[in-house]
Amino acid sequence: MIPDRIFNGPPWIVPRAVYVHVPFCAHRCGYCDFAIAVGRESEMGAYLDALEAEAGRLGGPFPVDTWYVGGGTPSLLPEPLLERLGALLARRFPLSEGGEATLEANPESFGPQKAHLLRGIGFNRVSIGIQSFSQGSLDALTRPHRADASAEAVEVALNAGLAVSADLIFGVPGQGLSDWENDIRRVASLGPSHVSAYGLTYEKGTPLERLTRSGTVLPLSDDLEAAMYSLAMDLLPGLGYQQYEISNYALSGMWSRHNEAYWANHAYFGIGMGAARYVGGERSTNTRDLSDYIRKALAGEPLSRPGERLEGLEAARETLYLNLRRTRGADPAEFLSRTGMELSAMVPGLGRVTRAGLLEPTVSGGLRLTRKGLLLADTVAGEVLSRAGGPA
Ligand code: SF4
Structure with missing residues (x-):
């Protein structure tokens, strides 16, 4: 149970945001070191049971201003489980009037039916993992979707009345400055309200990092990466997207309110496998192992080590x-x-x-x-x- 004191207090003590982690992915992309579970779709139902158990133990309900369901690939959840997730959030973390409710989606697991369902269960924003419109870059990243699927996913979301945040990656091996410019111009032409442009990082232990160490894959030069970052800073504002954070750009008034809470160092709830939280001045992170998470959540056992408190x-x-x-x-x-x-x-x-x-x-x-x-x-x-x- 969350202590009573966090019901009252400033926003760095009382969370007004909740993050839910959905770890399932169809495959592991070469650069990914997130907390994910591949080929474990048969455990999705048990995972929802575990989320319900974890949220139930917190007490509440806790009114919040933002929901953010990230992953993994949350859009991989079948519709009945998405409905359960929406109901769980509405019950345990009721969203304030005008609140922001985001779910991460990948183009290959997102279509009109899911888009309308999401709108119906309280979501108003999707963050779509486009990464690139060039098939060469998608292949280098070993992304599971085809280049032409991304435009369709954005259109489907906008038609369903969802705001769209589009994720792009630059600095991909083999990518040139003109490819990156094409990606920026193409994404803007689709009309999302928010664009995230991340530089590719080679996290230790990922397949892509191993390929660079063995010399099979050549990372771009620092100068070219810097030129790509500068190009995004120069180009996106002219297309209507103001930069408001190192990697984030938005149309006027369309900043990610959820991420704003992180950058203000405010409190937030986090539930699910590998989820981090900052509640009552204490940070903690759940176990990153799916079986461990499900077992412990259902048994009512602690899901994280004792929290860390900075003073x-x-x-x-x-x-x-x-x-x-x-x-x-x-x-x-x-x-x-x-x-x-x-x-x-x-x-x-x-x-x-x-x-x-x-x-x-x-x-x-x-x-x-x-x-x-x-x-x-x-x-x-x-x-x-x-x-x-x-x-x-
Ligand atoms: S879809 Fe996202 S979370 Fe899943 S493996 Fe690829 S990068 Fe990682």
């Missing part, structure tokens, strides 16, 4: 790191109320990245990444997490 300077550094992901950066009043610390006190220790032109003050006394800082966001993150608030 004082460490918590302030984490908040600054997350706030700086937003293009508007960190706001002094918001930062003070969230952390109890002055934003200005965090700055002297960041001299190195400021002098290198990666961070800049805003007119309202805030702090944000420069364009160069957006390109080198990982470098800034490392400095923020180790030096912010420390000596100059």
Whole structure:
């Protein structure tokens, strides 16, 4: 049971967002290191039982402003199980008037029937894993869908009255700058309200990372990747999509409210295999093993190790790191109320990245990444997490 104190308090203590993880995938893409389960579709029903058991143990109902069902491939769930999921969310996490309810979908497992069903059970947004419109890039990523399926999926979602967020990946082996430009222009022509553009990463232990280590696959040069990131920053705003986070762009007013809660370092519920949560000031993550998750959830056993609680300077550094992901950066009043610390006190220790032109003050006394800082966001993150608030 969640302690009573989290019913009252500020948004970094009382969650107003819930994440549900649906781990099932038809196959594993070469670059994927998410918590997923491949070829386990026969356990989907038991998984829904486990989700219901986990949510039931929390108590509630807990009113929230956003639902986000991610994966894995949530759109792989058959319709009766999607209905169960919608009913579970509505019962345990009732959505406020005008709330945002997103489900991740892949083009190959999403059609008109599912789109209308989702609308009927309370979802108003889908995040579609397009990744690329080039068959060569999809093959390099070992994505399961055909290039022409993506446009159809976006059209189906829009026709059903769902807002669409489209995911693209750049920096794919073999991809050229003009291929990436085609992907950007093509996605904008389909009319989603939100576009995420992620650089490909080679996570340790994934098939793609192994292929690069053996020399079978050649990663793109850092310069070409940087040019691709810059191209997205230059092109998308002209097509109507303002950049509001390192990898995210949206039409006016169509930011992801769910992700905004993460970047504000606010609390959120998380249920399901491998799901992370931040509740009552404590972070914890569920087991990433499907059988373990189902068994423990149904038996009422703990699903995660004891949570981690950051305090004082460490918590302030984490908040600054997350706030700086937003293009508007960190706001002094918001930062003070969230952390109890002055934003200005965090700055002297960041001299190195400021002098290198990666961070800049805003007119309202805030702090944000420069364009160069957006390109080198990982470098800034490392400095923020180790030096912010420390000596100059
Ligand atoms: S569809 Fe997504 S979650 Fe599933 S294997 Fe591919 S990248 Fe991973």
